[in-house]
Amino acid sequence: MTLGIEIENLTVRYPGVTAIDDLTLKLEGGKIYGLLGRNGSGKTTLLSLIAAFRRVTEGAILVDGEAPFENERLTQQICLVRESGDIVVDGDSVKGILRRSRRFRPHWDDEFAHRLLDLFQLPLNRGVAKLSRGQKSALGITVGLASRAPLTMLDEAYLGMDAPSRYAFYDVLLEDYIENPRTIILSTHLIEEVARLFEEVVIIDRGRLVAHDDTESLRMRGAAVVGPAAAVDDFTTGMTVLGEQRLGGTKSVTVYGEIDPDARAVAADWGLELSPVALQDLFVHLTKGDRA
Numbered sequence: 001m002t003l004g005i006e007i008e009n010l011t012v013r014y015p016g017v018t019a020i021d022d023l024t025l026k027l028e029g030g031k032i033y034g035l036l037g038r039n040g041s042g043k044t045t046l047l048s049l050i051a052a053f054r055r056v057t058e059g060a061i062l063v064d065g066e067a068p069f070e071n072e073r074l075t076q077q078i079c080l081v082r083e084s085g086d087i088v089v090d091g092d093s094v095k096g097i098l099r100r101s102r103r104f105r106p107h108w109d110d111e112f113a114h115r116l117l118d119l120f121q122l123p124l125n126r127g128v129a130k131l132s133r134g135q136k137s138a139l140g141i142t143v144g145l146a147s148r149a150p151l152t153m154l155d156e157a158y159l160g161m162d163a164p165s166r167y168a169f170y171d172v173l174l175e176d177y178i179e180n181p182r183t184i185i186l187s188t189h190l191i192e193e194v195a196r197l198f199e200e201v202v203i204i205d206r207g208r209l210v211a212h213d214d215t216e217s218l219r220m221r222g223a224a225v226v227g228p229a230a231a232v233d234d235f236t237t238g239m240t241v242l243g244e245q246r247l248g249g250t251k252s253v254t255v256y257g258e259i260d261p262d263a264r265a266v267a268a269d270w271g272l273e274l275s276p277v278a279l280q281d282l283f284v285h286l287t288k289g290d291r292a
Ligand SMILES: Nc1ncnc2c1ncn2[C@@H]1O[C@H](COP(=O)(O)OP(=O)(O)OP(=O)(O)O)[C@@H](O)[C@H]1O
Pocket: 014, 015, 017, 018, 019, 037, 038, 039, 040, 041, 042, 043, 044, 045, 046
């Protein structure tokens, strides 16, 4: 079971700031989505509204065709884990958190939860208050994944987790998603680490939609051009350059803008290699507007 999301003309205003600004977006569901945006761009606000943590006041959000706020059928199907796992309540133990999740989550898989606890080396009997920051995050992720909610959203959920734990999380997420398809939204600042998981990417900036596309099409909006320095310089003259690196006589230049078939043929003639642009470079380019 997967859930789709329709957002129409959504606006969220706080005193002095418009956190979400007339956002319209449709996610058909059944995919892993990357939600990218700079600090303060509205990601947490958006995910909190989808998860029915707060009421929509301007515009609309529909999940599986219905508004999620105070909608019991939907809230059972939606799981949002925010940074440092606020699913997790101090004063409870790891065991207590699992017991509570088992009660409230209709798709809960206890065996999977215990497997994740082992993977992240989380002690079952320890009080949550005594867990380290990374361990709290790992517990949040454990609850988020083992809930198997048809709409699962992880908002920077791995904060403080070390690299081996994060990589273990990416692998187990992908494996479990293939076995149990659902709609997953991951918000992250560690773009290159997580990019391989994304089927579609949504980029927002200052509450507005900047891009929504499948990952490969997005990466084809630019190119990394590699080859002999002089030929690379000639080929990229006049293009929007996002970055460059030089190693001896070889140069790599990342450009923004589609490269048409004629230009690709020229590149091949000149011995240049073209590859899709890294998501992070694209993200930096698309969100680098003036932030005075
Ligand atoms: N409760 C609040 N009251 C006032 N302003 C708020 C509140 N919550 C968020 N904001 C503001 O709304 C904007 C969007 O914040 P939000 O937390 O949604 O961004 P974000 O993309 O999740 O950021 P980050 O990547 O830093 O976590 C920011 O300018 C923030 O300061």
